[in-house]
Amino acid sequence: MKDVYEYIDKHQDQYIEWLQELCRIPSVAAQNRGMQEAADKVAEYLKEKVNGKAELVSTAGFPVVYGKLAGKKEKTLSFYNHYDVQPEDPLELWNYPPFEADIENGKMYARGVADNKGNLVARIAAVHAYQQVRGELPLNIKFIVEGEEEIGSVNLEGFGEENEDLIKADGCIWEFGYRNADGRQQVSLGVKGMAYVELVCRGANTDMHSANAAVIENPAWRLIWALSTLKDKNEHVQIEGFYDKVLSLTKEEEEAINQLIYSEEEMLEQLELQSFLLNLNGDELKEKLIFQPTCNICGIESGYTGEGSKTVLPSEARAKLDFRLVPDQDPHEIVSLLRNHLDKHGFEDIEIIKMGMEKPAKTPFDDPLAESVISSTKQVSNLEPTVMPMSPGTGPMYELCQKFGIPSVSVGVGNFESNNHAPNENINIEDYVDGIKLIATVLEDYAKR
Numbered sequence: 001m002k003d004v005y006e007y008i009d010k011h012q013d014q015y016i017e018w019l020q021e022l023c024r025i026p027s028v029a030a031q032n033r034g035m036q037e038a039a040d041k042v043a044e045y046l047k048e049k050v051n052g053k054a055e056l057v058s059t060a061g062f063p064v065v066y067g068k069l070a071g072k073k074e075k076t077l078s079f080y081n082h083y084d085v086q087p088e089d090p091l092e093l094w095n096y097p098p099f100e101a102d103i104e105n106g107k108m109y110a111r112g113v114a115d116n117k118g119n120l121v122a123r124i125a126a127v128h129a130y131q132q133v134r135g136e137l138p139l140n141i142k143f144i145v146e147g148e149e150e151i152g153s154v155n156l157e158g159f160g161e162e163n164e165d166l167i168k169a170d171g172c173i174w175e176f177g178y179r180n181a182d183g184r185q186q187v188s189l190g191v192k193g194m195a196y197v198e199l200v201c202r203g204a205n206t207d208m209h210s211a212n213a214a215v216i217e218n219p220a221w222r223l224i225w226a227l228s229t230l231k232d233k234n235e236h237v238q239i240e241g242f243y244d245k246v247l248s249l250t251k252e253e254e255e256a257i258n259q260l261i262y263s264e265e266e267m268l269e270q271l272e273l274q275s276f277l278l279n280l281n282g283d284e285l286k287e288k289l290i291f292q293p294t295c296n297i298c299g300i301e302s303g304y305t306g307e308g309s310k311t312v313l314p315s316e317a318r319a320k321l322d323f324r325l326v327p328d329q330d331p332h333e334i335v336s337l338l339r340n341h342l343d344k345h346g347f348e349d350i351e352i353i354k355m356g357m358e359k360p361a362k363t364p365f366d367d368p369l370a371e372s373v374i375s376s377t378k379q380v381s382n383l384e385p386t387v388m389p390m391s392p393g394t395g396p397m398y399e400l401c402q403k404f405g406i407p408s409v410s411v412g413v414g415n416f417e418s419n420n421h422a423p424n425e426n427i428n429i430e431d432y433v434d435g436i437k438l439i440a441t442v443l444e445d446y447a448k449r
Helices: 002-010 012-023 034-048 113-134 156-162 210-214 220-225 253-258 264-269 282-293 332-344 368-381 431-449
Strands: 053-059 063-070 071-082 102-105 106-109 137-146 171-174 186-188 190-200 294-304 316-325 349-356 387-388 391-394 408-410 427-429
Touching: 002 012, 002 113, 002 137, 012 034, 012 106, 012 113, 012 431, 034 053, 034 063, 034 113, 034 137, 071 106, 071 431, 106 113, 106 431, 113 137, 113 427, 137 431, 171 368, 171 431, 186 190, 186 368, 190 210, 190 332, 220 294, 220 316, 253 282, 264 431, 282 391, 316 332, 316 349, 332 349, 368 408, 368 431, 427 431
Parallel strands: 071 137, 071 171, 171 408, 186 387, 190 391
Antiparallel strands: 053 063, 063 137, 102 106, 106 427, 190 316, 190 349, 294 316
């Protein structure tokens, strides 16, 4: 691959410009900003940069950009990415304008540069570089680029069911990937699932003077009492049946946990923390991170939280929760168990609003795509990668891959300080260039397996 690597190094400025151009489009799905422009730009890249066939496939929401390129073999590798990004708020905490893609000290700063435009453009650039050096691609390539990942991929399931022929592939490179604090590349073989819900507790039909708290129930207190029943101080979820379908670890997974390199000290230092939850470390910490489900409060809202004081008895309280799930937990079943739990504890009045349902997904260690990505990562970085049997994060992987028997592996150009969803989101330019080389290597290696 030396000839391809040399071409990538020589043309890296061109590939950096491609990424800057896309990052300068504020494609915020939650606010319907720049979405059509970004979709058109991705389709333009697939047509003009790599001579692929591209179309915008309509959904009930924002379109999916679909691209296809023919190769020497019938084998097909697909890439799943998204062109939408998170809102840039809070703007005042950015050191660089979020949609200008400034480069300083070897880093590019922009909303969406790590999540997920850097990975997307690196893959397009890899195909381009391979074509320029070797000519015909070694296998067929598909690009599936949605515009709603940051709002829960609400229409991706429908897209998959209606377009099974479009997504059919032998393997899929999933959207995300990062380097650890020690510089090792993460390779993830799956994702946790999720049940994201909002709990709503209502009281009187209007906010009232807090003097009435003597005789009128406060929904904020009631919601707090309900939340306190969900989990104990040892982080054990108290919902009956919650753990019933959690699979035991296989010997292979236990070995992977033992071999997994997780930079505990660097992570704690970066976060300015003294210890992890429950003082966990070593294999126990890694197992909990990857193979254990969670119950998390994302936010609580009620009453007055502005400047100064306001003596108010709120009429409503809301809390948003996410449950990260592992095989074989089903998000819809978990919400049903949550309903039963609240009812059993006398909180029948608290409403549950479903906001995001994702099934967990996992690819075997010995799958050819997993072996190819791991091998290619070693070749490019000269370091053993950190192989994650399953990412602690969540995405719609099941709906696009495992549901149709397609194995999937995640790898990308982010780093442990990329600040996804936060101010000053960034990637290292060196990681971006290496990410292009990695995907080019996978193209050739996977075609042979």
